[in-house]
Amino acid sequence: MMFNEVKVSSVLKGKRVVVTGGGRDFGQAVSVWLAREGAYVDLCARQLASVEATCEIIRNEGGIARGYQCDMSDARSVSDFATQLLQDNQPIDILILSAAQWLEGHLGEGDRDADIVSTVNSGITGSILLTKALLPSLRQSKGADIVAMVSVCGIPQFTESVAHPAFFAAKHAMSGFSQNLAHHLSKENIRVTGLYPPDFELNGFDEELGDHQIDHKTTGKQMLNGRSVWETLRFVITQPRSCHINAVYFQGPTFQDFE
Numbered sequence: 001m002m003f004n005e006v007k008v009s010s011v012l013k014g015k016r017v018v019v020t021g022g023g024r025d026f027g028q029a030v031s032v033w034l035a036r037e038g039a040y041v042d043l044c045a046r047q048l049a050s051v052e053a054t055c056e057i058i059r060n061e062g063g064i065a066r067g068y069q070c071d072m073s074d075a076r077s078v079s080d081f082a083t084q085l086l087q088d089n090q091p092i093d094i095l096i097l098s099a100a101q102w103l104e105g106h107l108g109e110g111d112r113d114a115d116i117v118s119t120v121n122s123g124i125t126g127s128i129l130l131t132k133a134l135l136p137s138l139r140q141s142k143g144a145d146i147v148a149m150v151s152v153c154g155i156p157q158f159t160e161s162v163a164h165p166a167f168f169a170a171k172h173a174m175s176g177f178s179q180n181l182a183h184h185l186s187k188e189n190i191r192v193t194g195l196y197p198p199d200f201e202l203n204g205f206d207e208e209l210g211d212h213q214i215d216h217k218t219t220g221k222q223m224l225n226g227r228s229v230w231e232t233l234r235f236v237i238t239q240p241r242s243c244h245i246n247a248v249y250f251q252g253p254t255f256q257d258f259e
Contacts, residue, residue: 012094012234012237013039017092018092019098020096020097022054022098023046026098026200027045028054031065032054033230035064037234038063040090043065043067044072045099048067051068072099073119085137086134091138091142092144093142094237095147097127097130098149099126101118101123103164120173124173138190141190144191145236148178148192148194151197153172154171178192178193178194178246179247193237194247197229200223202225223252
């Protein structure tokens with residue numbers, strides 16, 4: 001049975017969702033999965049072609065998506081993106097902060113200053129600016145959620161990753177931002193959740209996580225699946241408003257463990 005033949009009956013149906021970094025990887029996947037739940041998805045990416053590719057996938061399945069070009073490391077670009085989003089009077093119900101520029105390696109003289117600045121700005125500064133700009137719309141929702149894709153690199157004392165120190169710095173900042181925001185915005189019925197997954201693999205949009213597909217003998221010794229991260233995210237944002245899960249930590253290896 002094709003997806004667009006399935007009748008959607010989800011608590012996410014009709015919700016307006018904004019996803020940053022929606023042009024590839026998990027940002028693209030979560031945009032598709034949200035649209036399959038009946039959500040209206042506004043997504044952005046640095047490259048316009050990536051934005052259009054995600055929107056095409058969603059629309060071909062009968063979903064609703066609008067794409068915007070936005071460089072989350074550039075304050076002006078973030079401001080322009082927010083302005084376009086706020087032209088729609090429908091409140092934003094869910095904001096997923098997924099964008100982050102990847103950088104790996106050790107700190108050294110060969111590093112380009114521009115790469116370090118872009119990694120930090122895309123990983124935290126842009127998310128702060130966008131959240132600030134969209135708060136008025138989130139406050140108009142009957143119950144809004146903000147989900148920050150932090151990563152295991154934002155956990156204190158964690159070092160088992162090939163990520164660059166600038167990436168670690170951005171993720172630690174995102175962790176502090178989401179934790180502080182969760183405390184203050186909960187009083188306004190806005191939940192904020194930080195997700196801290198290790199490295200994970202995406203194996204397509206249609207993979208199911210049935211019990212028959214799980215090798216229980218190697219659970220904990222294989223890479224986390226992106227679908228599992230989505231199912232966790234979905235669980236968080238579909239809970240009754242009395243349930244506020246402000247952080248989710250995942251157990252699992254990183255790519256470095258398999259080298």
